[in-house]
Amino acid sequence: MKICVISFDFWNYDAHIVEELRRKGVDAHHINIGAYQHKDLSARVKNTISKIVLQRNLKNELRQEMILDTLKKLGPQDQILVINPELIDMEFHHQIKQCTKRYIAYLYDSLARCPAQHLFSEFDEIFTFDKKDALDHHFKLITNYNYLPEQKSPVQPKYDLVYLGSFDNRISLLSTISAQMEKLNLSYNFVVVGKKSWTKNISFQNQNTILYKRQRVKHEDIPDFYLQGNIVLDLVRDNQTGLSFRIFEAMALKKKIITNNPTIKDYDFYNPENVFILNEEASNIEKSFFDGSYQEIPAEIYEKYTLSSWVETIFSLDL
Known part of the structure; x- marks a missing residue:
């Protein structure tokens, strides 16, 4: 089975998902759009000018192009999970969905904080950690996860x-x-x-x-x-x-x-x-x-x- 996780992994929590999948024998990959960096100073300056003058964030567009380029290299996926999908534009969701049999989303921010209602139709299934959103939108409720090994010996706190x-x-x-x-x-x-x-x-x-x-x-x-x-x-x-x-x-x-x-x-x-x-x-x-x-x-x-x-x-x- 081939599974790809797409996320903006600022705190490095999502990488644990891919590691766990690999431990279970799954061919898993992580596309971390948060890791994308400008190629050089000129690209950074160009993006700053674009945001100010055109109200257009070129870096966000390049991040999303990176997703498509990476998926092209990885080939078709059995499942793709997007974490907090509002970070990706609808046109890119359309293209990403063509690369998999099952397209799913996980929301670990509430919709009140990070609206994503315009994207609901794109996904075969949507999971959320927020009880209110699960009830209001008929999502599947699931908590965040315990990724750490269980502490066996006590440590004296400071x-x-x-x-x-x-x-x-x-x-x-x-x-x-x-x-x-x-x-x-x-x-x-x-x-x-x-x-x-x-x-x-x-x-x-x-x-x-x-x-x-x-x-x-x-x-x-x-x-x-x-x-x-x-x-x-x-x-x-x-x-x-x-x-x-x-x-x-x-x-x-x-x-x-x-x-x-x-x-x-x-x-x-x-x-x-x-x-x-x-x-x-x-x-x-x-x-x-x-x-x-x-x-x-x-x-x-x-x-x-x-x-x-x-x-x-x-x-x-x-x-």
């Missing part, structure tokens, strides 16, 4: 709470939580990543409570970062009900979670001993939650959220 996320409007809530942690005399390490992080008020940076970085944390370093914390903080984006990758990283690392996503209660792995749900103001953090021990998730439930189970479901594999 902090009571850790957080890693992008620079966006969650920062105000993060600041509120840092104040709560200080009132409770608890330690924390919050890292916010993004090109606009330099705009953050310098007084926050001087407090050494929230670290703002332009360069993202390497994907392979994320587990070690979370292992530094007794508990992992999860803050969802606006208009999102799906479970972030933090939930599953914490699951593999056997870390408790504090989250502002109330839908986590709807999943069979939910245990109030492991998961604390914030109120809207994030004012209800309880010190007692930091004192309790992590409760093991039953093996049959844990297995449901592994990457192995995820690829078997998405690609209807019967191995």
Whole structure:
């Protein structure tokens, strides 16, 4: 079987899908449009002028041409999965679909954040991590996946709470939580990543409570970062009900979670001993939650959220 995954893999999560498929004996390939770079400085300048003068992003067009060129080299595919298909124009979807027997999509952003309704007709099947979108549009609901090996031996944490996320409007809530942690005399390490992080008020940076970085944390370093914390903080984006990758990283690392996503209660792995749900103001953090021990998730439930189970479901594999 030949399967191709197409995505803008900024955080390097999607590459795990292809690795897992290959472990299962599938001839799998990944077209990462996020890895496309301008050939030289002149191409970069040309694209900048085009965006300003013509409102046309040449780099996006070249990324999509790269998809077609790569598929031509790979040959016909049994299945092609596109992750967050709104990043590809309709005309290119038409051409990509001609290269496969089964054309499927996975949405790990909500439609409220990343509209893709105009593309629905292109796909044989659409999966989403967002419960509301699944109900409203009759998509197949599937969570993100646990791609990490299960942590076997405990690691002594340095902090009571850790957080890693992008620079966006969650920062105000993060600041509120840092104040709560200080009132409770608890330690924390919050890292916010993004090109606009330099705009953050310098007084926050001087407090050494929230670290703002332009360069993202390497994907392979994320587990070690979370292992530094007794508990992992999860803050969802606006208009999102799906479970972030933090939930599953914490699951593999056997870390408790504090989250502002109330839908986590709807999943069979939910245990109030492991998961604390914030109120809207994030004012209800309880010190007692930091004192309790992590409760093991039953093996049959844990297995449901592994990457192995995820690829078997998405690609209807019967191995």
